Amino acid sequence: MHHDRPVGELLREWRHRRKLSQLDLAIQAEVSTRHISFVETGRTIPSSSMVLHLAEHLGVPLRERNRLLVAAGHAPVFRQRPLEDADLAGAREALQQVIRGHEPYPALVVDRRWNLLFANAAADVFLNGVGPKLLRPPVNMMRLGLHPDGFASRLRNLRQVRAFMLPRLARQAARTGDPELSALYEELLSYGTEGDDGPPPDPTDIALPIRISHRGADLCFLNTITTFGAAFDITLEEIAVEAYFPADAETARFFHGRNTASSE
CATH class of the missing domain: 3.30.450.180 (Beta-Lactamase)
Structure with a gap:
């Protein structure tokens, strides 16, 4: 399943989907290229705020941002309710x-x-x-x-x-x-x-x-x-x-x- 994969792997996939290099993302998000590399390889588990920060710069849909948070061991923050709620x-x-x-x-x-x-x-x-x-x-x-x-x-x-x-x-x-x-x-x-x-x-x-x-x-x-x-x-x-x-x-x-x- 999509959300069983490591958060770094998922973030790297989104970065590739957006056709950005690690340097491109680092410049956009104002973080170091080394930190992006460490997150993607699993050497660093990003905080929930860092997950959301990178997801924002990658244009990740809200549904997928929740999956990234869960993959990093954090609670989802975006609500999902049926329209009949x-x-x-x-x-x-x-x-x-x-x-x-x-x-x-x-x-x-x-x-x-x-x-x-x-x-x-x-x-x-x-x-x-x-x-x-x-x-x-x-x-x-x-x-x-x-x-x-x-x-x-x-x-x-x-x-x-x-x-x-x-x-x-x-x-x-x-x-x-x-x-x-x-x-x-x-x-x-x-x-x-x-x-x-x-x-x-x-x-x-x-x-x-x-x-x-x-x-x-x-x-x-x-x-x-x-x-x-x-x-x-x-x-x-x-x-x-x-x-x-x-x-x-x-x-x-x-x-x-x-x-x-x-x-x-």
Whole structure:
């Protein structure tokens, strides 16, 4: 298991993941290269404050910082509670308000592995008509988007979406060191065929347009992802809100028209 390994080995792995030399890290963290070397080889067991100091400069996610602390023989300091926890009732309500406030356009809340936590009513544009197996909890939005039985068949620019989403997922898996994200990436990669992916998006584009057919309408969205810098709480740090905005007048009219009809 990841947390059974020595803290020095884990820190060295994170340093390599960030493509830093011992000297780079020593300069950034303002500690001696010798101390970094001693920690990584196990000659020195770092204090909890030193573990957190190095982890901060390595950009280690909060969940993994707890593992580093435990590996060094210290108590974890970051809280991890299920989103259903009574103490997170305020956060749940705030998230619901955010996605309800985005109506009539789609918005949803996902966890660190892109599993769906909440969605507003307009998000049915993505859930409509997908295979029943993909709607069994946990519903994974990455899988839902690229699986042949998901809404991939309704994506009019599937190649471009794959070319945008797969590298993003690969970077996320590398950044977090999460083996489940790596497995998800390999799974999604297998859905395409060689030469299937389109050209990478223009780096000057503010966002990738998502073009989808829905109930006879051709819709086009831009999406944004919002995360929360919630210090000391793993659950909240790992949550993201995906909000979809109409990228053209026809899409805006579709949702406003549907909203008007539903309120009559």
